[in-house]
Amino acid sequence: MKHNLDELIENIIWTNEKCSDFMENEYDKDDMLELVKQAVEATYMFDCNDCGISTFNEYYLVLENIWDNYGCGDGMLCIGCLEKRIGRKLRTTDFVQCHMNTIGYGGGKSHRLVDRLTSNDQIK
Numbered sequence: 001m002k003h004n005l006d007e008l009i010e011n012i013i014w015t016n017e018k019c020s021d022f023m024e025n026e027y028d029k030d031d032m033l034e035l036v037k038q039a040v041e042a043t044y045m046f047d048c049n050d051c052g053i054s055t056f057n058e059y060y061l062v063l064e065n066i067w068d069n070y071g072c073g074d075g076m077l078c079i080g081c082l083e084k085r086i087g088r089k090l091r092t093t094d095f096v097q098c099h100m101n102t103i104g105y106g107g108g109k110s111h112r113l114v115d116r117l118t119s120n121d122q123i124k
Contacts, residue, residue, distance in 0.1 A: 045076075046059070046076055047076065048076055048077050048078040048081050049072045049075040049076060049077055049081075050072075050077060050078075050081035050084075050085075051078060051080070051081055053078055055076045055077070055078045057108050057109055057110040057113070058078050058079050058109070058110045058112065058113045059100065059109075060079075060095060060100065060101055060113055060117075061095065061096045061098060061100050061101055062082070062090070062094050062095055062096065063094060063095070063096060066082075066086070066094055070082060070085040070086050071085075079110070079112050079113055079116060080112070089116070089119075090116040091116070091119060092116070092117060092118065092119055092120070094116075095116070095117060101117055103117065103118070
């Protein structure tokens, strides 16, 4: 499973912000280790079921019929692995129109996901 230090740090910061009142109080080593453990677990829950890379910046929602036919249930797939299963590049019309699929949602999105969310590819 491939993760980079920046991603792990981003997750630790996210976890820290989520528990900001924790940081305002005194804490001991065990509490801090638990906080880091939560951040690491959050990082690994975004691994692609097929190739193992982190999908932390490729969090998206496709139409139900696409996921039911090509997805992996409750798991995660990177854009490339979902496209490999489908046999074509994802199009804007494959995504559910919701807040999660907006460019600014949830921090940064991968260049690949932004490309698919904003492409004007037509059905060929």
